[in-house]
Amino acid sequence: MALDVAVLVSLGRHPASGRMRPARADARALELALRLPDARLHVIHAGDPAEPALRDFLGMGVAEVAVLDLPKGADPLPALAGHLKTLRPALVLTGQRAEAGEDSGLLPYLLAEALDAALVPAVVAASFEGDTAALQQALPRGRRRDLRASWPLVATVSPSAPAPRLPAFGPARRGRIETLAAEALADTARSEWKEKPARRRPKRLKVIGKGSAADRVKAVTEMQGGKGKLLTDVTPEAAAEAVWAYLVEEGIVRERGSE
Amino acid sequence: MTGDDNKRKRRDPFAERAETGRDGRKRMDRAAPAGDVPEAAEASSGRHSKDPFADRGASGAAGRKRIDRTAQSEDAADAGLEVSAGRVRKDPFAARGDTGTSGRKRVGRWWAPAPVAPAVPAAPQALAERIKTVESSACHILVVPDLDDGRLTSHDRDTLGAARILANGLDGAAVAIVFAGPDGPRDDLDLGAAGADCAMVFADAAFAGYAPEARAAAVAAAAEQLEARHVLLPDTAVGGGDVGRRLAVLLGDRAAGDVQRIAKDRIVRRGGGGRSDVEMSPPRVLLIANEAADPVMDDRYEARAVEPAPFAASPRIEDGGLAATDPNAVPLAEADFIVSAGNGISDWDAFHETAAALGATEGGSRVVCDAGLLPRFRQVGASGTLVEPRCYLALGIAGAPQHLQGVQRCERVVAINTDLYADMVKRADLSIIHDAQEVMAALVRLVQEKRHGA
Numbered sequence: 001m002a003l004d005v006a007v008l009v010s011l012g013r014h015p016a017s018g019r020m021r022p023a024r025a026d027a028r029a030l031e032l033a034l035r036l037p038d039a040r041l042h043v044i045h046a047g048d049p050a051e052p053a054l055r056d057f058l059g060m061g062v063a064e065v066a067v068l069d070l071p072k073g074a075d076p077l078p079a080l081a082g083h084l085k086t087l088r089p090a091l092v093l094t095g096q097r098a099e100a101g102e103d104s105g106l107l108p109y110l111l112a113e114a115l116d117a118a119l120v121p122a123v124v125a126a127s128f129e130g131d132t133a134a135l136q137q138a139l140p141r142g143r144r145r146d147l148r149a150s151w152p153l154v155a156t157v158s159p160s161a162p163a164p165r166l167p168a169f170g171p172a173r174r175g176r177i178e179t180l181a182a183e184a185l186a187d188t189a190r191s192e193w194k195e196k197p198a199r200r201r202p203k204r205l206k207v208i209g210k211g212s213a214a215d216r217v218k219a220v221t222e223m224q225g226g227k228g229k230l231l232t233d234v235t236p237e238a239a240a241e242a243v244w245a246y247l248v249e250e251g252i253v254r255e256r257g258s259e
Numbered sequence: 260m261t262g263d264d265n266k267r268k269r270r271d272p273f274a275e276r277a278e279t280g281r282d283g284r285k286r287m288d289r290a291a292p293a294g295d296v297p298e299a300a301e302a303s304s305g306r307h308s309k310d311p312f313a314d315r316g317a318s319g320a321a322g323r324k325r326i327d328r329t330a331q332s333e334d335a336a337d338a339g340l341e342v343s344a345g346r347v348r349k350d351p352f353a354a355r356g357d358t359g360t361s362g363r364k365r366v367g368r369w370w371a372p373a374p375v376a377p378a379v380p381a382a383p384q385a386l387a388e389r390i391k392t393v394e395s396s397a398c399h400i401l402v403v404p405d406l407d408d409g410r411l412t413s414h415d416r417d418t419l420g421a422a423r424i425l426a427n428g429l430d431g432a433a434v435a436i437v438f439a440g441p442d443g444p445r446d447d448l449d450l451g452a453a454g455a456d457c458a459m460v461f462a463d464a465a466f467a468g469y470a471p472e473a474r475a476a477a478v479a480a481a482a483e484q485l486e487a488r489h490v491l492l493p494d495t496a497v498g499g500g501d502v503g504r505r506l507a508v509l510l511g512d513r514a515a516g517d518v519q520r521i522a523k524d525r526i527v528r529r530g531g532g533g534r535s536d537v538e539m540s541p542p543r544v545l546l547i548a549n550e551a552a553d554p555v556m557d558d559r560y561e562a563r564a565v566e567p568a569p570f571a572a573s574p575r576i577e578d579g580g581l582a583a584t585d586p587n588a589v590p591l592a593e594a595d596f597i598v599s600a601g602n603g604i605s606d607w608d609a610f611h612e613t614a615a616a617l618g619a620t621e622g623g624s625r626v627v628c629d630a631g632l633l634p635r636f637r638q639v640g641a642s643g644t645l646v647e648p649r650c651y652l653a654l655g656i657a658g659a660p661q662h663l664q665g666v667q668r669c670e671r672v673v674a675i676n677t678d679l680y681a682d683m684v685k686r687a688d689l690s691i692i693h694d695a696q697e698v699m700a701a702l703v704r705l706v707q708e709k710r711h712g713a
Binding site: 013023096097098099100101102103104105106109112113118119120121122134136137138139140141142144145146147148149150158189192193194196197198199203204228229230231232233234237239240241242243244246247250252253 | 469472495496497500501504505507508513514515516517519529530531532533534535536537538539540550553575576577578579580581582584586589590593594595596617618620649650652671673675679684685686687688689690691692693694697698700701702704705706709
């Protein structure tokens, strides 16, 4: 049975050229949605309908992108919540964070509350099993976690999800951008903020609070070289034992059984 | 005295002149001086010469009376002045004490005063054990650490450090909220040393797995009960960032994510896709970025236990547990354990077997990827991927600078190489100088024995 899947997309800037391009996490969300069998896709954007970079989403193989016409800096939440409430999708996919604007990552959570839906963050794979959705979540260090939730569901897609397909020129030209009217509310809290270009934070040196001043200077400036263990003139079996013992001691492999 | 033949009278130049000098003047007899030039003057006929090496006594070179500095300072001997007949010399290598080169009393910040014993630093024990108790506090700052496997991560410590800044600035108490399974938190979880004044522990079976909705509800209940001014969480994707944003929605607050700097009335967070820094007044929920504040090191705080707040949650997400992942399918940038092949590998079947047996992700150096023996996405190095695994096993890799750049952030490196002086051997924490082929075969046999054998 075909389920309605909404994908919320946004745009970002290329770091080197400054050109507008699809936000990477949102492109992965669309890729995930395109891989779902039996899904009716609704791709939604809140912003300027005339933006040429939107065609890249069409180029990925989507027939239509619906754009809620909002000026720059307006809060997209009321318009998006209203549109999605009329659409009633089973699954809403979007990236974890936007690449422009406030970029707080709160929008999916606020939408989930408005739609009374569950929210699952950092998803890399999704499939429908009857009434529930089986999702796989990305954890640090390459681990994955299986989750189950029933729809309606909002899922944010992790940067570890499969890479998005490249946009093709033909579908990008053929696709349609549908403009929908939306009400824009002024964002008053934003006027009190002071925005500046981001400053690169220097990498923090090892922070040693304890000890005297001499200890602290020594801990930071001491050369770490030459502390390794060296084994020469060993048999292969002894070498293998040494490597295994090291791995077990450092907790890289588990001793008993295979995990 | 000479003959009468010459009219001019000639004196005999070699005869004694007596009192009359050449020009006829009366010569002063220096051989018999007045008074105080002592034995030094050699009594000789002729010009009176002083012996330059004899002791001068009270007269200096100019003939003036010399000031006796030996008598002036009473403790001259202690200060290292050599008292000798003659010019008084200071020992330059002795401690100067109060007096600088110009003779003035020195205002010293770094000199050691008269007893020249080295300054004993305050015992670190005394500093660390100084416990601060918080009797009454104007407000409460809640902190919810992530706790990876029950331990505080460095990101958690930074968040607690940020909470400490706020608590000190607003004269509040930092309350750490800990979620644990039914057995409770780990015994070695030291929240006091990390900077928490109070600790609220929720120990329930509901929190054993992944339960962000329950956690958010519990933190919201605690925030309401304690009337928390701020709630701080580390901004991680599935940990504090997730719980914090759910909490912000529950509290109706516009949370600030990726906070870079924190002060009691201003924060700086990153926005616009990481391209702009936004300075604003802090909202209630703050999601702290990594390394935003220094962890608490010096003082010890009392993590006084606080009764957990009652809460109600209806979770909609079911935790299915950790999925079994194929280590080779994990992208190299995220991999936890990497086994890497270099030019010294000739037995490729053994290499693939080794990586599979150890459950590690395969990687390779540039030489190997250029030769097509491993795909390009497996390349580790400056032109490949910069990797950050917990352990990196380098087989037959010499360790070119660009490759070492790729492994720069790696914690532990094991190198197996035939070259003793290779750079990879210098970098490694454990190095074995042997042919990689034989060691790989032995390692595969050993792992099979451990796993399926006895």
